[in-house]
Amino acid sequence: MARDPLTQCPECDLLQRNPTLPAGAAARCVRCGALLHRNQPDSLERTLALTLAGVVLFAVANGFPFLSFQMQGQTTETTLITGVQHLYEQGMWQLAAVVLFTSILAPGLQLGLLLAVLLPLAVGRLPRGFPTLFRYVQTLTPWAMMDVFMLGILVAVVKLSDLATLVPGPSLFAFLVLIFVLAAAQATLDPDIVWSRVSVPPAARRPTAAGEPLLTCRVCELSVPAATVAPHKPRCPRCADPLHRRKPASIQRTWALLFGAILCYLPANLLPIMTVTSLGQTQSDTILSGVIFLLTHGMWPLALVVFVASVLVPLVKVVILVYLLLSVQLGSRRSPGERTRWYRVTELVGRWSMVDIYVVTVLVALVRLDNLATIEAGPGALFFAAVVILTMFAAMTFDPRLIWDACARGKAHVDPRDCGRAHLR
Numbered sequence: 001m002a003r004d005p006l007t008q009c010p011e012c013d014l015l016q017r018n019p020t021l022p023a024g025a026a027a028r029c030v031r032c033g034a035l036l037h038r039n040q041p042d043s044l045e046r047t048l049a050l051t052l053a054g055v056v057l058f059a060v061a062n063g064f065p066f067l068s069f070q071m072q073g074q075t076t077e078t079t080l081i082t083g084v085q086h087l088y089e090q091g092m093w094q095l096a097a098v099v100l101f102t103s104i105l106a107p108g109l110q111l112g113l114l115l116a117v118l119l120p121l122a123v124g125r126l127p128r129g130f131p132t133l134f135r136y137v138q139t140l141t142p143w144a145m146m147d148v149f150m151l152g153i154l155v156a157v158v159k160l161s162d163l164a165t166l167v168p169g170p171s172l173f174a175f176l177v178l179i180f181v182l183a184a185a186q187a188t189l190d191p192d193i194v195w196s197r198v199s200v201p202p203a204a205r206r207p208t209a210a211g212e213p214l215l216t217c218r219v220c221e222l223s224v225p226a227a228t229v230a231p232h233k234p235r236c237p238r239c240a241d242p243l244h245r246r247k248p249a250s251i252q253r254t255w256a257l258l259f260g261a262i263l264c265y266l267p268a269n270l271l272p273i274m275t276v277t278s279l280g281q282t283q284s285d286t287i288l289s290g291v292i293f294l295l296t297h298g299m300w301p302l303a304l305v306v307f308v309a310s311v312l313v314p315l316v317k318v319v320i321l322v323y324l325l326l327s328v329q330l331g332s333r334r335s336p337g338e339r340t341r342w343y344r345v346t347e348l349v350g351r352w353s354m355v356d357i358y359v360v361t362v363l364v365a366l367v368r369l370d371n372l373a374t375i376e377a378g379p380g381a382l383f384f385a386a387v388v389i390l391t392m393f394a395a396m397t398f399d400p401r402l403i404w405d406a407c408a409r410g411k412a413h414v415d416p417r418d419c420g421r422a423h424l425r
């Protein structure tokens with residue numbers, strides 16, 4: 001497969017020549033180490049096979065019993081969507097929508113869109129609206145959180161293990177296998193192969209002159225001369241995504257999202273995340289009290305995971321992003337590579353903070369025994385979900401290329417014909 005001859009790093013904006021990649025090799029930016037390309041052999045065929053398997057597993061995971069809760073002769077049987085339904089019935093429709101989208105809709109849409117793209121490609125055809133379909137596949141990737149949901153199930157099972165008997169259903173096993181199948185499909189897919197099937201106008205492929213500005217698409221990574229696109233509303237000639245030299249209003253939007261997350265952080269940790277009613281007695285639990293529960297029951301590894309994911313990670317993400325924003329606004333040239341690595345951390349770990357939301361969802365679905373025992377979501381859960389979502393959007397809105405702009409000020413533009421070559425790993 002022929003790759004674009006030149007590429008700009010999405011994290012530091014360095015223009016580089018693409019090396020010829022052997023099977024299984026990856027090309028990384030010579031300046032910041034960001035992954036540029038990975039050559040996956042038989043990518044389309046393997047991804048299609050995994051996607052077909054994923055569709056079958058997804059149907060089983062959503063169509064059969066998930067977990068059964070047995071306590072003093074009473075039994076509660078749940079499906080994957082039961083927790084969403086009961087959150088909605090309790091008036092937590094915002095929380096229900098978040099859980100529904102991240103645990104069911106996003107993975108399901110991702111599988112459906114992959115099928116819509118890969119099946120026609122397997123027979124040598126381009127589906128209608130192909131660039132838009134594949135763009136949505138990539139957009140949905142960070143929001144499909146089945147692996148985090150499984151960790152939430154594990155925590156919920158530990159919390160209930162002393163109170164009742166839990167019986168796994170066939171849906172749970174299908175869900176577990178689906179996590180690995182979808183992860184394998186994402187790892188096997190080579191987006192460059194998919195995008196190479198889309199024709200590009202000759203003007204966008206012409207050689208660039210020395211010093212000529214380029215615009216790089218954030219979706220399909222096509223670099224085109226700025227003069228070849230419409231000046232007022234430039235769009236990628238391959239995927240039609242809007243083209244910008246930098247993310248619009250990146251600093252302002254990131255600050256706004258961070259302030260919202262900071263405002264929600266305290267009530268998320270101080271207000272009860274769930275309320276347990278058992279035999280007429282009511283007890284409210286916060287995130288920290290849930291961690292203490294795991295510690296007192298000897299589950300310190302799980303308690304550590306929940307504490308890190310639910311308490312430390314949101315706080316650390318906010319601190320890192322504030323540091324990055326201030327360093328950019330102050331024009332700092334210190335350690336741009338290290339700051340770029342800190343930015344990657346915020347993108348990598350943010351989604352795992354959703355674990356407590358999924359714990360509440362599973363407990364609400366299972367513990368519904370009328371006067372014997374019930375669990376309801378508390379207001380802290382809503383604030384906590386807001387913290388997670390706002391910090392994820394903040395990380396997506398921040399443009400790491402701004403870190404390198406201060407270092408590049410005053411330096412001459414590098415001729416694309418004399419640029420570096422991305423190195424293999």
